[in-house]
Amino acid sequence: MPNPNFLYLLAPGLAVILLLQVPAFLILLARLLPGIRRPAPLKPALSQPEDLAQVTIVVPTLNEVLRLGPCLAGLSRQGYEVREILVVDSHSQDGTDALVKAAQAKDPRIRLKHDPPLPADWVGRPWALHNGYLFSSPDSEWILGIDADIRPQTGLVASLVQTARAENLDVIGLSPRFILKYPGEWWLQPALLMTLIYRFGAAAKVETQPERALTNGQCLLIRRSLLTQLNGYTCAQQSFCDDVSLVRACVAVGAKVAFRDGKNLIQVRMYEGLGETWQEWGRSLDLKDATPRGQLWGDLWFLTAVQGLPLIMSLMGLGLKMGGVEWLTLDILLALNLGLLAMRWGMVAAVSGSYLPGPGQGLLWLSPLADTLAVWRIIQSSMQQPKSWRGRSYQSF
Structure with missing residues (x-):
């Protein structure tokens, strides 16, 4: 006792x-x-004629040449709904430019862009995405932000666009299938x-409460007109969880936002080992900049x-x-x-x-x-x- x-x-x-x-x-x-x-995981889809050249893909990069290759390879396998693939590089020093130019020789939709010097009141990732939006064709109905560590599966973009159209969504994000070693x-x-x-908890079919909205910015489709209404990514310019800050601003103006299981559409290898997982992912999950x-x-x-x-x-x-x-x-x-x-x-x-x-x-x-x-x-x-x-x-x- x-x-x-x-x-x-x-x-x-x-x-x-x-x-x-x-x-x-x-x-x-x-x-x-x-x-x-909860809604079933999304599945790959075939391209539809009505979606021709409706999507600009923006890939922000900074010294991620080792991750970028599989990402661009997967994006090149997407259908004709993709108008352009803009790699917005923040002046990497690791050979990113050469990798992108080699990929462009195989797929002319791929184009290399460099964002201007980072302003003192911006975080790097939303700044690159914001410039990708500014660089994008005004004829694209959708902007798809894709991180360099994402490995897109064939039929990803078609599935996103068709789901958004069928459900009248303004924003749709996907959770990935994680690759751990x-x-x-x-x-x-x-x-x-x-x-x-x-x-x-279980993401609602369509989120209506800004404070409950959650998404994954590694793969996020958003109407270009909505970004224009929000003045691009300025609502998330100082946020280290810019994806969540952005979608909460979208919900606040009445946009229809959904977050779905995308394990059949995207894979991701985020960090290398226990220490990097603890340091890098652990410090972004608190969502304090959006809460x-x-x-x-x-x-x-x-x-x-x-x-x-x-x-x-x-x-x-x-x-x-x-x-x-x-x-x-x-x-x-x-x-x-x-x-x-x-x-x-x-x-x-x-x-x-x-x-x-x-x-x-x-x-x-x-x-x-x-x-x-x-x-x-x-x-x-x-x-x-x-x-x-x-x-x-x-x-x-």
Whole structure:
């Protein structure tokens, strides 16, 4: 039996934790249950005559020559709905220009552009996208932003345009199929991804609340007329999560925005190894640049309650039970946290199709053991403003 003085101090603390976790658990259920009826993953589509030359693709780059090759190869396989493929390069020093010019010789739709020097009040990625919009043909109905690390599958653009037209959408983003290689990635990356799924749940068919809008800027189709209405990407010019800032501005002006499962259409190899995943992806997932301060603090409480604490509280609860402690509060707390862990392993099964099979994939099932670290990374990132990103240094805005 633990020391009575320790138990005397512990009891009210457990009661407070229970009071914090119960409402968060109910919110989590409300967010995840609609996922049972979420839209099916989009599939590749064949080009349609009415979509001829309707899309300008913009690929922002900065020293990403090793990633860009597969991206351009996949874009060259897209159909005749693509009018032009603009690689907007921020004066890379790694051979990007030569790679793009070689690709252009095989596909004349590919064109190399360089954005002007980065203004002091812009982040690099939205600046490149903004200039891509300015460079784009006014005859294109759609602008498709594609990151250099995306590997597009044949039929991607046709599927996006046809889905947008059929559902009268103004913006549509896709979640990818992730390519992981190293054990640390398989363990940590799914835990970081889960922080997004827990906060935003199953994406609505069409999002109508700006503060709930979420997307993936790695592959984002948007009407050119809507970008014109928003003055390009200026609404996201100081945002390190510019994709979310942009779509929330779109929803705020009444645009129809959707976020769909694109695992059949795009693959992505984002970061190399555990350290880079922790550093680079971990600091962009807090979404603080697109989130009011009150909502951000609410998100941190929520993630701590339903993802950060369950493993710790389950182990503590089991230890106390084995030590002979019999409290109703402890029983409820233990049951709640074991239930949260069971849900979390269920979510592993639910997202497993979003990963390309590969060596080390069994560690995906151990990713719930990284949840406390993942939540800590979100908290840590929420308290800091990036000083550098993709090789650029930034002053505080």
